[in-house]
Amino acid sequence: MVNLIINPVSKKFKKINCDTTPNTRLSAIIEAYAKKNNVSDPNRIKFSYIPDDEKSKKKITLKNYLTLEENGLDFKQNKEETLHVYAKDVGPQIGWRTVYFIEYLGPMIIHSLFYYLYYDAGKMNYTQILSYNLTLLHYLKREYETLFIHTFSADTMPLSFLFRNSGHYWIINGLFIAFSIYAPSDSYYDVSTTSGQIWKFIHHIEDRSLDELKWFGGAMVIFEICNLYCHILLRRLRSDGSREHKIPYGFAFKFVSFPNYFFEFLSWTVFALMTNNWSSYFFLIVGTGTMMMWAKQKHAKYKKTFGDKYPKNRKAMIPFIF
Incomplete structure (x- = not known):
């Protein structure tokens, strides 16, 4: 189990903490996050993260159909068992x-x-x-x-x-x-x-x-x-x-x-x-x-x-x- 902190990039979204597992599919998390923010179409929400080894701190977009671990989120080296992702409203899809x-x-x-x-x-x-x-x-x-x-x-x-x-x-x-x-x-x-x-x-x-x-x-x-x-x-x-x-x-x-x-x-x-x-x-x-x-x-x-x-x-x- 790991604590996932969802940080909003768009003003209309809320910051939410949730407990999840490495093998949880990202689409399931986005659907739950969409309900929390009263967004009818989960497809307009995109998650991204910043890898620990990235010097430029450039956000990498996560793929909805993959699990958190398959998306490259590092669970093994994260001692605090807390991971940050960023949520953005990409508009009508x-x-x-x-x-x-x-x-x-x-x-x-x-x-x-x-x-x-x-x-x-x-x-x-x-x-x-x-x-x-x-x-x-x-x-x-x-x-x-x-x-x-x-x-x-x-x-x-x-x-x-x-x-x-x-x-x-x-x-x-x-x-x-x-x-x-x-x-x-x-x-x-x-x-x-x-x-x-x-x-x-x-x-x-x-x-x-x-x-x-x-x-x-x-x-x-x-x-x-x-x-x-x-x-x-x-x-x-x-x-x-x-x-x-x-x-x-x-x-x-x-x-x-x-x-x-x-x-x-x-x-x-x-x-x-x-x-x-x-x-x-x-x-x-x-x-x-x-x-x-x-x-x-x-x-x-x-x-x-x-x-x-x-x-x-x-x-x-x-x-x-x-």
Whole structure:
């Protein structure tokens, strides 16, 4: 038994002393603490602690699904049998799975509205038709992964993140691309005027032959399947129900830590080259830059967590390069 002192960081919380054990799951303590403070959603409460060996005294956030001991709280060396943790109100929360579902639903709705209502679906060329179907296929795959494959280390994220995350998909992929690539062909615009030239640039899309589109479409489908398989392999790492990070092996994980990002990059590269529209390239650049940033951060975390056990020759995202 140990005495746990919960120190409030947020003014609305109370300082509470409680007796507990090292193998008590943190989520149970947070639920009890939430009731004491009349907080209806325990997910908005986060606990942190300062390790005794930390010179900087930087607080480390505790994971709700782990026990106190699994979170690293030192019970053996603490002679006074009293430990301090800090409670913070992180604001309204929303489930990770809910956020992903909403993120990916947006582009499907927006693309469909532009394709069938804003423009005339009956006048689309083959490139526009394939673009719409590949976009729909991509986000249907994403929704399937969200509902049946993905596992999450945390249950919730701040509600404000929903708007930030959705903006990337709803505005750039949804609004920008759908508005640009489903418009009438280039010949519709009067290039003798400045405005006509601008609109022709905005709505330009390659009118490719069926033979060309078979190659583009086939390549994108293959990369989408590879991306899906990477998520399946990651899912298998947590088939026992645990949430801890483990070293992934097999398939493209032999070369990079995040091949799912790599195949996502290849997939949208094919899409951009196929449509040859500014909005597709813009989405590719923004998305790739974001994935490279994530891959670099997570790759460094893998190496820090697993040390010499982590494969040394493995890159972050792009084989042999990055």
